[in-house]
Amino acid sequence: MRIKNVFVIGAGFMGSGIVENVAAKGLPVAVYDVNVLSLMKCEANIKKRIENQVFREKISEEEGEEILNRISYVHELEECREYDLVIEAATENKDLKVSILQDVEKYVGIDAIIATNTSSISITALAAKLRRPERFLGLHFFSPVPKMRLLELVKGYQTGEEVLEQGQKFAHFLGKKYVTSNDEAGFIVNxxxxxxxxxxxxxxxxxxxxxxxxxxxxxxxxxxxxxxxxxxxxxxxxxxxxxxxxxxxxxxxxxxxxxxxxxxxxxxxxxxxxxxxxxxxxxxxxxxxxxxxxxxxx
Ligand SMILES: NC(=O)c1ccc[n+]([C@@H]2O[C@H](COP(=O)([O-])OP(=O)(O)OC[C@H]3O[C@@H](n4cnc5c(N)ncnc54)[C@H](O)[C@@H]3O)[C@@H](O)[C@H]2O)c1
CATH class of the missing domain: 1.10.1040.10 (N-(1-d-carboxylethyl)-l-norvaline Dehydrogenase; domain 2)
Structure with missing residues (x-):
């Protein structure tokens, strides 16, 4: 897999689950939220869940610390510039997502993959607002993310084959099965x-x-x-x-x-x-x- 680090936008319910899942599988991951309180809550919740796993002897204390150390909580979206995969998991609102994704595209390298965790908004319509629609796809996670075994990969009309392939590898890396969906409202599960x-x-x-x-x-x-x-x-x-x-x-x-x-x-x-x-x-x-x-x- 070409993806060596992940940047998550939105530290809410889904964002925090994605961050925990990625860190637990061994990749460095950063999370950004416009709301500082959300970011603080995300950090506290992840810490509590990892400590609980240590307490129940699912992982060792050392492993727990390693997972927590892989996570950075950041206050500037620009920090996404160093990342291979950016996953947008902010509030379900099309205009908001377009504005975030356009900003992300300004910062990241041309090889970066940009994904959205939207549950229903058209991937093709979001991609149409971007300069590199072929680098964009839907990665639709399910809650609670660390436990759920499915990832829906959603192909926009212009999603590139290599990007989709990286999405498949990423699903595999997270220990999940994937299904591929064309860009229909609600995809498959919803x-x-x-x-x-x-x-x-x-x-x-x-x-x-x-x-x-x-x-x-x-x-x-x-x-x-x-x-x-x-x-x-x-x-x-x-x-x-x-x-x-x-x-x-x-x-x-x-x-x-x-x-x-x-x-x-x-x-x-x-x-x-x-x-x-x-x-x-x-x-x-x-x-x-x-x-x-x-x-x-x-
Ligand atoms: N809740 C679910 O079970 C579920 C499942 C799959 C997909 N999703 C999708 O995931 C996304 C997030 O859902 P959620 O349940 O985590 O919502 P949530 O309300 O828990 O979290 C949304 C977060 O986005 C942040 N945010 C808002 N504007 C932002 C901006 N401009 N920049 C950065 N962060 C911003 C908010 O502060 C909040 O922390 C939505 O698109 C939703 O449809 C949700």
């Missing part, structure tokens, strides 16, 4: 998953069952490791709303039209785990109880 998540919200809205029972139905009846409402809380309701809106706009398919309650929850700041309130309420340790008040209100 295209299949989102109608189900949307319908789970509708089931709560229509008082068909309780939050816990809807999740239990998916776990025991479909053998899913998590219920759809737990999953929405983990992914972040703001992220899912943005993704559904993009797929709905692109396809016109009503199965992707976000339910009104999902919008209201995002308006209220009930974003799931990241704000401590979603379909469940989370305490400091991450233990959850169903949000009964919400269930009765919908």
């Amino acid at each position: 295209r299949m998953l989102l109608p189900m998540l949307n319908q789970a919200v509708v089931l709560v809205e229509r008082h068909v069952s309780t939050i816990e029972e809807i999740d239990m139905a998916a776990k025991l009846g479909m053998n899913h490791p998590m219920g759809p409402l737990e999953l929405l809380d983990m992914i972040g309701l703001d992220v899912e709303l943005a993704v559904m809106e993009t797929i709905h706009r692109e396809t016109g398919d009503s199965r992707y039209r976000p339910s009104v309650s999902l919008r209201r929850m995002v308006d209220a700041g009930y974003l799931g785990r990241k704000t401590g309130v979603g379909f469940y309420i989370y305490d400091e340790e991450g233990n959850k109880t169903p949000n009964i008040e919400l269930q009765n209100r919908l």
Whole structure:
């Protein structure tokens, strides 16, 4: 693999998972965020997760230290100039991503690969705003990144073959399987998953069952490791709303039209785990109880 170091933009839920995964596999990785607080939280969370692995004797203390030492937390985007692969994992907003990617292109070398972790925005449309669209691809990770075994490689119309090949090698290096997707709204996984998540919200809205029972139905009846409402809380309701809106706009398919309650929850700041309130309420340790008040209100 030609990629010898990685720069991640966005130190949120996904960015911090990508950083941890890359560092654990042995490559130097830097992470940048416009929000200093996000960067601090990312550092604290990664440290906690690594220390936990040491405590559970999954890795030695020395290995834990080596992983942490491979990570730099940086305050300037320009620092990406030294990196072979830049992965943008900032907020799901097209204009924001275009502006970040155009800045990145100004700094990095011509051989660098630029990737986005977008869940739904067209890779071709983002690439069209860049000077070197052939060096750009989608690397769509799944949460929690260190544990999930899949990476979706998304080809824009102009993504170069060599870039795609490097993406495949990178997936392999991270210990993941990859699937390759053409540039369709929602790619493969979200295209299949989102109608189900949307319908789970509708089931709560229509008082068909309780939050816990809807999740239990998916776990025991479909053998899913998590219920759809737990999953929405983990992914972040703001992220899912943005993704559904993009797929709905692109396809016109009503199965992707976000339910009104999902919008209201995002308006209220009930974003799931990241704000401590979603379909469940989370305490400091991450233990959850169903949000009964919400269930009765919908
Ligand atoms: N949440 C998921 O499960 C999931 C899964 C796959 C892909 N994604 C995608 O990953 C991306 C990030 O999602 P997330 O869940 O980590 O969101 P998040 O809200 O946890 O984190 C987003 C981060 O981006 C930062 N940011 C905003 N503007 C920035 C800028 N100009 N420069 C640098 N950083 C900036 C924010 O400060 C924040 O820390 C989105 O595109 C999302 O669609 C999310």
